Amino acid sequence: MNTDKTYTVKGVTGDWEIVVGLEVHAQVISNAKLFSGASAAFGAEPNANVSLVDAAMPGMLPVINGECVRQAVRTGLALGAQINKWSRFDRKNYFYADLPQGYQISQFQFPIVGEGEVVVDLGEGRTKTVGIERLHLEQDAGKSLHDQHPDATYVDLNRSGVALMEIVSKPDMRSPEEAGAYVRKLRTILRYIGSCDGNMEEGSMRADVNVSVRKSGDPLGTRCEIKNVNSMRFVMQAIEYEARRQVDIIEDGGMIKQETRLFDPNKGETRSMRSKEEAHDYRYFPDPDLLPLEFDDAFMTDAKASLPELPDAKKIRFTESLGLSGYNASVLVAEKENADYFEALLAEIVKATGKGEREVAKQAANWVISDLFGHLNKSGAAISDSPVSPAGGAELLKLITDGVISGRIAKDVFEIMYETGKSAAAIVEEKGLQQVSDTGEIEALIDQIIAGNPGQVAAYRGGKDKLFGFFVGQVMKATGGKANPQVVNKLLRKKL
Ligand code: MN
Secondary structure (H helix, E strand, O other): OEOOOOOOEEEOOEEEEEEEEEEEEEEOOOOEOOOOOOEOOOOOOOOOOOOOOOOOOOOOOOOOOHHHHHHHHHHHHHOOOOEOOEEOOEEEEOOOOOOOOOEEEEOOOOOOEOOEEEEEEOOOOOEEEEEEEEEEEEEOOOEEEEEEEOOEEEEEOOOOOOEEEEEEEOOOEOOHHHHHHHHHHHHHHHHHHOOOOOOOOOOOEEEEEEEEEEOOOOOOOOOEEEEEEOOHHHHHHHHHHHHHHHHHHHHOOOOOOOEEEEEEOOOOEEEEEEEOOOHHHHOOEEOOOOOOEEOOHHHHHHHHHOOOOOHHHHHHHHHHOOOOOHHHHHHHHOOHHHHHHHHHHHHHHHHHHOOOHHHHHHHHHHHHHHHHHHHHHHHOOOHHHOOOOHHHHHHHHHHHHOOOOOHHHHHHHHHHHHHHOOOHHHHHHHHOOOOEOOHHHHHHHHHHHHHHOHHHHHHHHOOOHHHHHHHHHHHHHHOOOOEOHHHHHHHHHHHO
16 A cells, blocks of 8 residues: 655745665675675774685686575565576676776676565555565675875775675655665565675665656656665755755756766765766676576575565564554564564563463563663663563563552663663562552542542532542552552542
């Protein structure tokens, strides 16, 4: 269901529509590079992970890394895309200082993965389907270091030859928001299946953003490509700036030149880098050192079997089988670690209480999202570093269900659990936080409160229903928040 709001750029001649397509380069998780045995790890000393193949020494031959191929196929399957059982590597020829081969081994006419689609979450129940044009495997280039010496550029070849998946979307996005949400969803899927770590700060995922503008219903306008944008926020900012720039040029009577541009995050601007070369300038031709890739059915079956439950399927299960709201389900499935924690918690609660999953799911989800995530965010910790385990969380929630503590007190108990690592039961015991459910004790307090507030009692009995909350508050105050709210409500209604 596409229920997206229409986003436009306002011009003096009226509204303009933005058309966006993305080419996302995602680094494959693998120990070795695409065509050599050198390590693909990030952060090593410059030029520590460079084999003779990566340095393009004469006579060296590339050897395909099967794991990278498998990861590309798994990714294609996770994107619901067609897997091409036959594909081929081509050489893309160009000169660059950090590309010693003088060409990049890539795929052109025959990519490993064909068309697919991604359903993108836009919040408030809005979704959008973005088409995938293709996914191909290629090697990364090295890195030029311009900031190491006042008048020289150094070259680090650690990244040279690392496997990339280039995931090309169709020009289906119509707003910065849709593009940002698409990158986020892609990242979620790749992290779920473990084919890319999605670490945009380390450059494991970077987007080339194609932007054009047109009047609604017109054919596509001339596009500009903004290279290597490395955060979701920058993707959105770059689109917004670039669309405005193009509209202003066209409305001034100018023409858009097809070109490659760079986004400057400090200024929030895009600027020209080079005019776009035509594809034939790369002189693509089949790499004579590599055989085409060919898959049999067993390979495909194994790849499919290795996929975990994907975020869309998980979300449906969380809403339909567990009865969670769409919003809560979306939040929980956005990161696999979060969903895993939630499911582990659910299993612990079921084990401890003997209740059904569906009965306890809502409480568990609310606790994870508001209490646990709230604390993790505040302390900047990842869920894998949570000081409170799923079993610890389950113990706390069971104390509420059993009426030992109120939901209100549970928040204080959790605070202490989070800081000290102590168990919920130990904290409740130590601080004497057990809920007061003894009707006799509460009844006596209510009698005192009624006697002490004759004015309010008269007003309540005269029809001022809202005063009920006042009485609840008085009882809670008298018990330090420990009175069982159900018991208080019941007794107050009776006595008033
Ligand atoms: Mn590429």
